Amino acid sequence: MSLKEVNCGSNALFVIGAHALSTEDEEVMGLLLGKLDYDKRNGIAERANIFKVLPLSRTDKRADRVEVDSSQLAIASEEAEADGLTVVGWYHSHPHITAAPSHVDAQTQGQYQALDSGFVGLICAAFQGDRHDLPPSLKVIAFQSDDTTNQPGGIFSASSSNANSQRGSEEPPSYNDLISTTRGATTIRRLWRSREIPLNLTGDFHQSTSSSSSLKALAKLQDALLQEETQSFSFYVNDITFSATSSRIFCNAVFQQSLALLTVDSLTPLLHVAAAKLIAAKKRVQDLKSKRDSLLLLLRQQQQTVSEHKE
Ligand SMILES: [Zn+2]
Incomplete structure (x- = not known):
């Protein structure tokens, strides 16, 4: 089972x-x-x-x-x-x-x-x-x-x-x-x-599993993708069959292109997610402050009622 x-x-x-x-x-x-x-x-x-x-x-x-x-x-x-x-x-x-x-x-x-x-x-x-x-x-x-x-x-x-x-x-x-x-x-x-x-x-x-933890995991995802590209680049650029200058230029160009694609396809969407989360977090803070203010007002009113009863 x-x-x-x-x-x-x-x-x-x-x-x-x-x-x-x-x-x-x-x-x-x-x-x-x-x-x-x-x-x-x-x-x-x-x-x-x-x-x-x-x-x-x-x-x-x-x-x-x-x-x-x-x-x-x-x-x-x-x-x-x-x-x-x-x-x-x-x-x-x-x-x-x-x-x-x-x-x-x-x-x-x-x-x-x-x-x-x-x-x-x-x-x-x-x-x-x-x-x-x-x-x-x-x-x-x-x-x-x-x-x-x-x-x-x-x-x-x-x-x-x-x-x-x-x-x-x-x-x-x-x-x-x-x-x-x-x-x-x-x-x-x-x-x-x-x-x-x-x-x-x-x-x-x-x-x-907090929100900051998931964002850290997303940041690690970027690290993992960058590491893959860097390892591939190191492998080919150190390969003896790629020793010609033109080959090394080609390797560098491919590496730069890969980094650009990573930025467009992965990093930019992540930044959008982070921006959306920041907006949501600010709204949450605002909502909590409003709730706190209304609770404090209610508390003051009740305290006033109690003191009036005592008098
Ligand atoms: Zn499969």
Whole structure:
């Protein structure tokens, strides 16, 4: 048995959406920080509560594939612990395709669940439809995977070769896509099948999910995107085959163009969000001041009434 439902704070979902919309051509990926609720009778995780997300910078980015440096996972665990949270799952985007988990997604999720049965996957489908006159749409689903290796219709195979557990193309599973666990001298290949889990949008009740915290996460998103571009630039500019002056000029031009696109597509919308939040915060302050003034007036009137009664 696994999770029955997933609760996601609105600020966390906002950051996932912003990350998914940051690029139309490649998948993005990040981690979900929060807490798991366990069934007291059997100690099995039944609910995942997502309070915060951590966008990750990619070491390989394509339309149907994303890879990250494993050192980021250790940093994420430390950050979660600092807030009294744990890493409860991962998210990735599906630009221009449906939110349905691919076979590779199901295998990857199954691999994570082998480590922690409460681990959950979120998929954010972005840029659905081809009409550019409409605002970009988003759909988010939560899923886990069931091990169907020994069920009717499941695939079972024993082999001594190692399976490739890396996330790859969104094509039907080949034997190399299937996650393997070693038993003795042979390798048991497992078939995981994805299952959607009810996803609830909740308020931001945890201290780490305040509005300023979500803005910090959005700022980290900018850092992650900038880091990706800087790493790509360093890789190519230090490549011996790009040593010619014209090649270096080309690398610099591409890097500058990438930074300009980041500014237009990601940083500028973020500044608009920050400006909108500032206006909303100022209005909130004004409303609270008006409420305070009316309460103080009411208090003075009541004090006056009490003193008149005494006289
Ligand atoms: Zn996917």
